[in-house]
Amino acid sequence: MLAADGTPLKKSLARALRMQKIRALLLIAPLLVFVLVTFLAPIADMLFRSVENQIVRDTLPQTVSRLSAWDSDEEELPPEEVFEAFYVDMVLAREQKLHTRLGTRLNYEKTGLSSLFRKSGRGIGRFDTDVYTDALVDADPSWEEGATWEDLFSNAGVRSALPFTASTWDRWSAVLGADGKNSSEEDIEDFIVTALYTEVSKGQGAGVDARVDQAASAFAGIEPISIRSQFADIDEDWADPEVWRTIHTYAPPYIDGYFLNSIDMQKTPDGIEQRPENQRIYLMLFGRTMFMSLVITFSCILLGYPVAWILANLPMRTANLLMILVLLPFWTSLLVRTSAWKVMLQQQGVINDVLVWLGMVADDGRLVMINNQTGTIIAMTHILLPFMILPLYSVMQTIPPSYLRAAKSLGATNWTAFWRVYFPQSVPGIGAGSILVFILSIGYYITPEIVGGTTGVFISNRIAYHISSSLNWGLAAALGTILLAVVLILYWAYDRIVGIDNVKLGG
Amino acid sequence: MANDASFVEFQRVQKSYDGEILVVKDLNLSMPKGEFLTMLGPSGSGKTTCLMMLAGFETATHGEILLDGSPINNIPPHKRGIGMVFQNYALFPHMTVAENLSFPLEVRKMGKSDREAKVKRALDMVQMGEFGGRRPAQLSGGQQQRIALARALVFEPELVLMDEPLGALDKQLREHMQFEITNLAHDLGITTVYVTHDQTEALTMSDRVAVFDDGRIQQLAPPDTLYEEPENSFVAQFIGENNTLEGVLKSVNGDECVVTLDSGEEIDAKPVNVSQPGERTKVSIRPERVEFNKDRLHADAHTLKATVQEFIYMGDIFRFRLRVAGRDDFIVKTRNAPDAVRLKPGEEIEIGWLPKDCRALDA
Numbered sequence: 001m002l003a004a005d006g007t008p009l010k011k012s013l014a015r016a017l018r019m020q021k022i023r024a025l026l027l028i029a030p031l032l033v034f035v036l037v038t039f040l041a042p043i044a045d046m047l048f049r050s051v052e053n054q055i056v057r058d059t060l061p062q063t064v065s066r067l068s069a070w071d072s073d074e075e076e077l078p079p080e081e082v083f084e085a086f087y088v089d090m091v092l093a094r095e096q097k098l099h100t101r102l103g104t105r106l107n108y109e110k111t112g113l114s115s116l117f118r119k120s121g122r123g124i125g126r127f128d129t130d131v132y133t134d135a136l137v138d139a140d141p142s143w144e145e146g147a148t149w150e151d152l153f154s155n156a157g158v159r160s161a162l163p164f165t166a167s168t169w170d171r172w173s174a175v176l177g178a179d180g181k182n183s184s185e186e187d188i189e190d191f192i193v194t195a196l197y198t199e200v201s202k203g204q205g206a207g208v209d210a211r212v213d214q215a216a217s218a219f220a221g222i223e224p225i226s227i228r229s230q231f232a233d234i235d236e237d238w239a240d241p242e243v244w245r246t247i248h249t250y251a252p253p254y255i256d257g258y259f260l261n262s263i264d265m266q267k268t269p270d271g272i273e274q275r276p277e278n279q280r281i282y283l284m285l286f287g288r289t290m291f292m293s294l295v296i297t298f299s300c301i302l303l304g305y306p307v308a309w310i311l312a313n314l315p316m317r318t319a320n321l322l323m324i325l326v327l328l329p330f331w332t333s334l335l336v337r338t339s340a341w342k343v344m345l346q347q348q349g350v351i352n353d354v355l356v357w358l359g360m361v362a363d364d365g366r367l368v369m370i371n372n373q374t375g376t377i378i379a380m381t382h383i384l385l386p387f388m389i390l391p392l393y394s395v396m397q398t399i400p401p402s403y404l405r406a407a408k409s410l411g412a413t414n415w416t417a418f419w420r421v422y423f424p425q426s427v428p429g430i431g432a433g434s435i436l437v438f439i440l441s442i443g444y445y446i447t448p449e450i451v452g453g454t455t456g457v458f459i460s461n462r463i464a465y466h467i468s469s470s471l472n473w474g475l476a477a478a479l480g481t482i483l484l485a486v487v488l489i490l491y492w493a494y495d496r497i498v499g500i501d502n503v504k505l506g507g
Numbered sequence: 508m509a510n511d512a513s514f515v516e517f518q519r520v521q522k523s524y525d526g527e528i529l530v531v532k533d534l535n536l537s538m539p540k541g542e543f544l545t546m547l548g549p550s551g552s553g554k555t556t557c558l559m560m561l562a563g564f565e566t567a568t569h570g571e572i573l574l575d576g577s578p579i580n581n582i583p584p585h586k587r588g589i590g591m592v593f594q595n596y597a598l599f600p601h602m603t604v605a606e607n608l609s610f611p612l613e614v615r616k617m618g619k620s621d622r623e624a625k626v627k628r629a630l631d632m633v634q635m636g637e638f639g640g641r642r643p644a645q646l647s648g649g650q651q652q653r654i655a656l657a658r659a660l661v662f663e664p665e666l667v668l669m670d671e672p673l674g675a676l677d678k679q680l681r682e683h684m685q686f687e688i689t690n691l692a693h694d695l696g697i698t699t700v701y702v703t704h705d706q707t708e709a710l711t712m713s714d715r716v717a718v719f720d721d722g723r724i725q726q727l728a729p730p731d732t733l734y735e736e737p738e739n740s741f742v743a744q745f746i747g748e749n750n751t752l753e754g755v756l757k758s759v760n761g762d763e764c765v766v767t768l769d770s771g772e773e774i775d776a777k778p779v780n781v782s783q784p785g786e787r788t789k790v791s792i793r794p795e796r797v798e799f800n801k802d803r804l805h806a807d808a809h810t811l812k813a814t815v816q817e818f819i820y821m822g823d824i825f826r827f828r829l830r831v832a833g834r835d836d837f838i839v840k841t842r843n844a845p846d847a848v849r850l851k852p853g854e855e856i857e858i859g860w861l862p863k864d865c866r867a868l869d870a
């Protein structure tokens with residue numbers, strides 16, 4: 001199809017629409033950027049955190065690479081060279097104060113590792129490896145100076161002959177450099193000499209450089225020190241293969257450990273299995289969150305439906321006035337409303353007082369309505385009720401009264417007319433309200449936190465705990481991701497069953 | 508106490524929604540069984556209100572409504588057994604056509620096979636036999652209309668109310684449906700109250716028409732009487748095309764009178780609801796009853812001078828707009844017959860009429 005001037009019609013239409021599109025884009029650009037930066041990016045970051053596990057690899061690079069050859073199924077400790085690498089990694093980590101963080105991280109997987117790492121950080125400076133340094137300095141005092149080493153590792157031949165020492169030296173230089181120091185001006189450290197020893201004593205680098213040979217002859221007479229037993233001296237846990245298995249398991253940069261944790265599972269040498277009974281909590285919390293959200297949704301329907309019906313059938317003026325009352329809760333702070341419920345519901349609270357006064361409950365049998373599930377359900381139903389009423393109201397407003405009249409004129413009683421004719425048409429409103437209330441309550445945090453006690457808290461409270469108290473962000477992210485997935489799945493299921501285009505939020 | 512002569516009866520019925528304005532004032536109406544009665548009137552004249560009172564969705568503030576001789580004020584709507592067709596059809600959107608039709612039978616606890624037979628019969632009756640499985644939204648306006656009609660009739664009510672059922676259809680479909688509805692109503696022998704603001708519809712369909720205005724029935728009569736013998740100027744204006752001239756009654760002589768128009772000219776008329784000389788009156792003449800051929804008038808008939816303003820060719824008829832007695836909106840129609848005169852704009856003619864065709868009504 002051609003336009004009047006001979007250009008293809010599609011093309012000239014596209015050109016005509018382009019300006020419009022650009023303008024539309026410019027109009028939404030601020031919001032788009034805002035949403036991207038403040039909403040989508042954090043979500044993406046959280047999703048990423050739930051599988052991200054760079055910390056082990058970043059903190060213990062040499063250990064991780066040497067540990068990969070270790071068969072973790074054996075009841076044996078990793079070989080000595082793993083401990084040598086671990087020694088180097090730990091010293092460097094301690095210099096940067098990273099070892100405690102790693103300990104905290106690994107403690108999520110195996111309790112006790114946090115203190116083990118902290119303890120080792122302190123003990124690692126007292127290793128007997130100074131005999132290597134002493135031997136070397138005895139042979140030639142210049143070995144004590146960083147410059148000597150700087151020289152040595154500027155030689156490419158040496159570097160390739162002694163890769164472990166070279167990388168250790170480089171990392172050390174980098175750590176010092178970050179502190180504004182120059183490694184060539186500092187005294188040499190035991191762990192670098194140890195690294196040199198482990199390689200030179202195996203004959204690596206022989207004949208490459210005179211200094212290497214000098215070191216080899218200086219080391220010749222020394223009794224080798226077992227780094228493994230040095231570590232075992234700090235804490236015998238280092239001689240426990242279980243500890244090494246944990247490090248081995250969490251060495252990969254991306255792991256499903258957080259997710260397993262979120263569904264009360266754990267990785268063991270025998271594969272994935274359920275956590276011990278007393279450590280299971282998340283599945284129960286997910287279940288409770290779902291169940292209570294459902295209860296809240298249903299009570300919102302029960303309470304909201306008649307109100308919406310009245311509103312929809314009143315004259316406009318009165319309806320608007322009453323609508324303000326419905327929306328009134330939005331005008332008070334969430335905290336105030338929730339705290340008000342605390343005042344109302346507590347055992348010495350208003351409701352109990354009235355019930356006692358009426359003689360409906362005994363003074364010593366006051367109802368427990370707060371700090372449990374009842375409290376959470378009551379307070380959240382109240383808070384979320386407008387989200388049910390509003391979509392219900394707007395759907396009901398679009399149902400002409402003539403349907404009910406038609407049904408009655410056809411012989412239906414009031415109830416039949418309502419149930420067979422009116423109700424089915426209000427279902428989209430119930431659907432919209434339910435989705436809204438359910439999704440809101442599934443992720444609700446403040447109210448359960450304040451009135452939920454221990455039995456009324458939601459998964460979101462646990463997520464918040466991991467974010468702000470235990471600082472286990474990975475687990476929090478995994479829990480959040482599961483919550484998000486659950487919501488999306490429910491949404492999808494709802495779409496399949498009810499059809500999302502049946503949902504009306506407004507007329 | 509069955510009484511065929513007054514199957515439906517409104518007795519001095521009044522209705523107010525707000526306690527201030529009477530929407531229906533003193534309504535009296537009596538309908539025999541089997542009659543097709545139309546309530547015709549401008550929008551807001553209280554037609555729907557009357558229908559709703561009859562159906563039981565509104566209660567009369569005063570007066571009595573009788574159905575088959577017994578007052579129905581205390582019978583709830585669903586027990587009145589009155590079929591109803593709503594303006595927007597009110598077909599239940601979440602049910603299929605067949606389910607819609609079977610609804611009134613279900614609530615009457617009719618057996619499944621009976622229901623199916625009746626639904627089928629009703630659908631066939633409106634020629635919609637194949638559409639039972641569709642949803643109302645999948646039907647055209649005319650089809651929905653038929654379904655609404657079938658639904659109102661499927662439970663065989665004796666009285667059917669229709670509130671502007673054809674209002675949403677286009678002209679051709681509307682004319683067709685008018686014909687179908689009247690046929691159905693007569694064939695089934697149902698008593699029908701039909702509400703419309705379209706006078707053609709009212710005239711073509713009804714046995715009798717009640718013209719509503721201002722909450723009152725202005726005239727209740729068969730269509731021809733209504734058209735030819737309007738009892739007051741509202742009815743004359745409202746039904747059909749009409750020329751109105753204003754003036755004062757000069758003299759009355761039995762069935763004939765003379766009216767002095769405001770322009771000073773005199774015309775012949777028939778006094779309808781004026782009697783005293785000196786009374787102000789509006790005379791009403793149908794455009795097709797105006798003569799401009801002097802031979803067909805009485806020798807002593809009054810005539811008026813007229814100037815042709817416009818000639819409108821409409822195929823079967825000619826339409827002229829004349830300037831008469833100082834007004835520019837005087838319409839004359841003639842049949843496009845072989846001997847018909849074609850007046851040209853600017854032409855000066857004389858017009859007149861038989862006194863019985865010119866009705867002197869209230870001012």
Ligand SMILES: Nc1ncnc2c1ncn2[C@@H]1O[C@H](COP(=O)(O)OP(=O)(O)O)[C@@H](O)[C@H]1O
Binds near residue numbers: 525551552
């Ligand atoms: N439910 C109602 N509440 C208040 N006033 C109404 C209501 N229904 C109709 N009216 C008023 O009553 C008058 C007559 O209305 P109606 O019977 O619908 O007229 P019609 O059907 O002839 O157009 C109108 O002025 C209308 O505004």
Ligand SMILES: [Mg+2]
Binds near residue numbers: 551554555
């Ligand atoms: Mg109406």
